[in-house]
Amino acid sequence: MPKMCFNALPAPDPQLPRLHLHGPTMGTRWSVTLDADLSGPQQAALRHDLAAAVAQVDAQMSPFRADSDLLRCNRAPVGQWLELPTEFLHVLDCALEVARLSNGAFDPGVGDLVHAWGFGSATAPDAQAIAHTRQQPRPPTWDVLQRQGGQLRKLAPLTLDLCGIAKGFAVDRMSAQLRQHGIGHALVALDGELYALGHQASGHPWPVAVESPEPQRRAVHGVVELQDMAIATSGDYRHYFALGDTRIAHSMDGRQQAPVRNGVASVSVLAPNCMWADAWATALLVLGDTAGLALAQRLGLQALWLLRRGSGWVELGLGRWAS
Template identity: 60%
Template sequence: MPKTSSDVQRLTLNGPTMGTRWSALVDTDDAAQAAGLQKALADAVQQVDRQMSPWLPDSALNRLNRTPAGTWLDLPPEILEVLACALEVNRRSQGAFDPGVGDLVQAWGFGPARQSPDAAAIRRAAQAASAPAHETLELDVAAGRAIKHAPIQLDLCGIAKGYAVDRMALVLRQYGLDHALLALDGELRALNSQAQGQPWAVAVEYPQDGRRATHSVVELDNLSIATSGDYRHFLQLGEVRVAHTMDGRRRAPVRNDIASVTVLAPDCMRADAWATALLVSGNDGMALAQSLGIEALWLLRRDNRLTTVGLGRFSEAVTDPKQAK
């Protein structure tokens, strides 16, 4: 039952992580929880970063990448949960979402190994023959371990931030809180509605680098949303923009007319992964999303205009001609 305004205070909590910031808007009738909640949320996000960051040499991800093929490695349950989801989306997206593109990410200068593209590394990564990640990596979740059946360099940047938001949601549940909006970069999750009953209004960003503007607004109630695009992290090589998202099927950065894809899902981990998958899929992603019942919004660059296509609750979305100019 919605609470009255006199019962509720809104906590605004945030902190640094993963090269960006996490944030939480929490409706509560006990503001004394703020200090403990701030620490618990920060700890939850940092645990994900410690396990899944490609930038931390001793992360579980990097230990797995260094482990030779054919050798079982014990891993924490959190990264095994993320790897299981990543392999599931890899299979269902027909390889569009690919956690096995770590070598490409590094070669193009988007990882910790180098700050700019390396032509020799790009050639090696492009020519490397590889089976799908879901066939190369085997998980034994019950035993808490994983094994690579062939060399593969894993990268979880297309899913780990969404999972971190889900871990924040778990913290709030443990505190008995169930009205909040949680965010990390472009991934957000609403725990139910606001305490007084209204849904949480979140913006879909206009996909243009150097500009912060709202393209449209989505109302969330017990739902997650994630956006993947080519306009926030990229390299400019002459007149060519190189997106940071890699297409493992082509062994190259994504190149299509999709500016961004926004996906709704019950949990943020899957919203994050599917937004990446549909960005990589290009025009094929619309049929894929429709076949799987995924609700998604595409912002497309066509004929010097921004065109909008949507499925599910986004199906009524129309391009604003003023914003398309």
Template identity: 60%
Template sequence: MPKTYSDPAAAAPAVRPAAARGAAPPARPAPTAFSESTLSGPAMGTRWSARYQAQPDFDHGALSRGLARVVESVDAQMSPWKPDSDLMRLNRAEPGHWVTLPEAVLEVLARALDIGTLSGGAYDVAVGGLVDAWGFGAAADTPDPAAIRHAAADHRPAHLWLDLDREQGRARKRAPLTLDLCGIAKGYAVDRMAQVMALHGVGHALVGLDGELRACGARANGRPWAVALESPQEGRRAAHGVIELADLSVATSGDYRRWVRIGGERLAHTMDGRRAAPVRNPVASVTVLAAECMDADAWATALLVAGPDEGPALARRMGLDALFLLRRGGRLVEFGLGRFAS
């Protein structure tokens, strides 16, 4: 049975079955001055979205432009698909050469290196060469055996081989590295969208980008925002449950969206830098709650890579709110920690 996972800041219990939702206290009526609106637009190979409640005379056009601008800025700085992005400038730089970078890129790199260190390399942004070699990047759309061997032999973890100088606004590689920020940049873009909401005085909003979501406050009636947790089923979309958010972010990493089949085996697009190969374990998906969507995004990837044994141990050690869906004997087994514990 699907479950409802709620932020403890909301009126609902921390975790309660979906069947019990009708027993919750009635929501306070929303002030009549608020109306609900939605905005969306293309970005980063997917779409950004915003659902929010504001005064009837609110300037929706200005908000839409502001949201699109910050998402496009993150894409222009951190995309591995844009040859002129700041990330690609760093990728092309020779080892030992300092590269001047925008503060936003340095902020994301710094958090990526922190999580790389804390996860023992389970999260590693230096998997760009592997991503390309296996056909998941901009360089190719099918696996290249020679490129795979080369990328695996040359792989070095980012948290050990990348230096940041935040004061001087620069970074340098101490070995040939190809960085890929796809496992954190979308979460960071969602955090920037939340900042735009605050700048425009919107205190009741749910912003998202490709499944990474952040709730800015609760709904105007005080109830949390309800979002579907997708079931990790290949070829069809269905809800596994519902997550309720208030002043909280959520991100999910899984094996069911992008993959290749080699020799009868299905390999997911997420790379395990420690094995220099795609993730190969029974974890179908990991969902993480965090204050910052950037953190939820990166930790969901780290726990997926860490696997069914190391992942929960890592989540416990870091005090994470995480939900693991494991493939066991042809069915999904749910295992939760923190707010997700049953």
């Protein structure tokens, strides 16, 4: 997921100073810009709770931590019931809903493809592993998983990967922590996922810059103003490797059992929560501009596609970006 830069205007009210909190997580960094008058101990408590919120998501859903609930689920034999955390099951439920609505364009069951193509624990494509994944039957992920209360079991071999939705959920968890601390004006960010909590103390919405999909540099393509709204972007220009003259991006199309190659440079989605925006940004990237636009129109999604055309880009937008 590409990073999205943001640049908030300074708050003019001296009674509500602008604070910046941040820390490492999930191979990147979380950050919160907020307008609030907090004492030193209050800031320390808030920073602790924000860090704990993202750490919990990482502990449950990381594909790189041997003790994560995700890998515990992946290691479990077919048919074995597992007791799993409420948060994990909540995210999985959302992932499966988007998977069904997108007819598998978003698929939390492509962990084997992610690893085979060198975007997981492996650092390079493995031709033998790629061939093996293509030989395996791939029923819809939602048909392979069975839920019973707080328990889950696989009905067939399956490797889960929640990277296309977990960071969005982590942003939502941080936003919830801010509300619990009585914060009403904040911009929460984790990689390419953001949530605007309320507006700035000045009364203006939070301006968020959509990144231009250029692999070698960071530049602003446009700015959108947000209030009580999430935005997430998925693209092919940050996490990829070159195979000859071809750029192989990290987003997987489980239907084709291969990385996405459809001319879409990036998709940004606006939604009431960041988990939903995160998953749909990936789904619409995989679907491409024609099928993605049709589905987004049917579901009433707000989305912006940047399509590669020659040496430049063409915009295609819905909702806020329809003009």
